[in-house]
Amino acid sequence: MKFNTKAVHAGVDPDPSTGAIMTPIFQTSTYVQAAPGDHKGYEYARTQNPTRHALEKSLAALENGSHAVCFSSGMAAVDAAIKLLDQGDEVISTNDLYGGTYRSFTKIYSRFGLGFHFTDLTNPENILPLINSNTKMIWVETPTNPMLNIIDIEAVAAIARGHGLLLVVDNTFASPYLQNPLDLGADIVLHSATKYLGGHSDVVHGTLIVKDPNLAERLFFIQNGNGAVPGPQDCFLVLRGIKTLHLRMQRACENAARIARFLHDHPKVDKVYWPGFEHHPNHAIAAKQMRDFGAMVSFTLHGDDYDEALRVLSNTHLFSLAESLGGVESLIGHPASMTHASIPKEERLKTGLVDSLIRLSIGIEDGDDLIEDLQKAIG
Numbered sequence: 001m002k003f004n005t006k007a008v009h010a011g012v013d014p015d016p017s018t019g020a021i022m023t024p025i026f027q028t029s030t031y032v033q034a035a036p037g038d039h040k041g042y043e044y045a046r047t048q049n050p051t052r053h054a055l056e057k058s059l060a061a062l063e064n065g066s067h068a069v070c071f072s073s074g075m076a077a078v079d080a081a082i083k084l085l086d087q088g089d090e091v092i093s094t095n096d097l098y099g100g101t102y103r104s105f106t107k108i109y110s111r112f113g114l115g116f117h118f119t120d121l122t123n124p125e126n127i128l129p130l131i132n133s134n135t136k137m138i139w140v141e142t143p144t145n146p147m148l149n150i151i152d153i154e155a156v157a158a159i160a161r162g163h164g165l166l167l168v169v170d171n172t173f174a175s176p177y178l179q180n181p182l183d184l185g186a187d188i189v190l191h192s193a194t195k196y197l198g199g200h201s202d203v204v205h206g207t208l209i210v211k212d213p214n215l216a217e218r219l220f221f222i223q224n225g226n227g228a229v230p231g232p233q234d235c236f237l238v239l240r241g242i243k244t245l246h247l248r249m250q251r252a253c254e255n256a257a258r259i260a261r262f263l264h265d266h267p268k269v270d271k272v273y274w275p276g277f278e279h280h281p282n283h284a285i286a287a288k289q290m291r292d293f294g295a296m297v298s299f300t301l302h303g304d305d306y307d308e309a310l311r312v313l314s315n316t317h318l319f320s321l322a323e324s325l326g327g328v329e330s331l332i333g334h335p336a337s338m339t340h341a342s343i344p345k346e347e348r349l350k351t352g353l354v355d356s357l358i359r360l361s362i363g364i365e366d367g368d369d370l371i372e373d374l375q376k377a378i379g
């Protein structure tokens with residue numbers, strides 16, 4: 001089945017008791033048993049919920065996995081992936097990382113005896129000197145946030161396989177429409193479904209998707225054991241969002257390509273970060289592993305003036321000033337003071353995250369209106 005058809009149909013069958021075409025929101029905490037142990041596959045809603053099961057089947061299909069395991073947020077999905085590790089284990093991670101993930105790695109899990117190394121994974125060879133007998137996992141995010149670097153998933157997967165390491169790819173920025181890391185050799189795909197999968201800025205949700213049934217079983221054990229499960233209403237909203245994922249992504253990518261070129265030609269704009277440019281250093285890898293170049297664009301202003309950046313940020317009308325991304329509406333943000341404020345300045349400067357960097361999450365409005373809004377704000 002092709003992707004667009006899977007987005008509409010995968011995992012979702014008419015409800016057997018009523019014929020309802022939409023999977024109902026099973027808002028229940030427990031299920032009645034005819035006799036002890038005699039039940040219909042559902043005992044208690046932390047462990048099983050039919051709305052969640054439909055979503056898990058849909059997500060597994062979109063990423064060409066065997067199983068998806070759903071959580072109450074993207075960070076709860078990060079938490080479950082990390083809990084595959086044991087005390088003393090080490091993780092090698094990209095250094096250009098979602099701020100919340102960096103914060104959990106350095107401020108929470110490091111207290112439990114786990115070690116983290118951060119390096120520039122746009123050169124996968126950088127992994128090699130960091131591998132030791134405690135290394136168990138490689139953590140990749142691509143495109144990266146907010147610099148929009150592209151990491152070669154196949155090349156990293158080859159190193160992971162060669163050393164018996166688990167490869168986790170946070171695929172939030174690409175969405176399954178653009179990129180399927182399991183097909184490129186990753187073991188676990190992570191999504192904050194809060195972003196493109198939900199797509200309407202109305203739900204917080206996370207998921208892990210795998211091919212290996214043994215890994216799925218370990219993750220279901222952690223999901224049930226730790227209990228960070230999503231509610232059925234949230235699962236319903238993500239399922240509904242997925243039905244238009246392909247249409248939303250197609251429009252958002254088209255708008256992003258136009259906006260990236262507009263910014264590139266603007267005299268007040270210094271650098272524009274978008275992997276669709278042929279001069280982007282990782283363009284060839286993006287063209288190889290992604291179906292399009294995504295809907296995130298970052299840019300800096302000449303002179304790297306903090307106040308000038310704040311002026312632009314407060315003068316757009318269609319682009320709303322907010323954290324997050326991946327919704328139908330366009331957002332504008334300032335990583336240095338918002339999403340990446342928890343990363344020390346000297347760390348963020350190393351990755352190019354300067355004070356005037358502005359990040360756009362481009363939505364599905366009319367591209368002409370979006371460009372006019374930016375033109376007026378930048379001046």
Ligand SMILES: *Cc1c(COP(=O)(O)O)cnc(C)c1O
Pocket residue numbers: 073074075076098100101141145170172173192193194195204205206
């Ligand atoms: C938002 C985000 C997360 C965290 O997800 P939540 O749903 O906010 O908990 C993790 N990784 C990336 C890349 C994200 O953008």
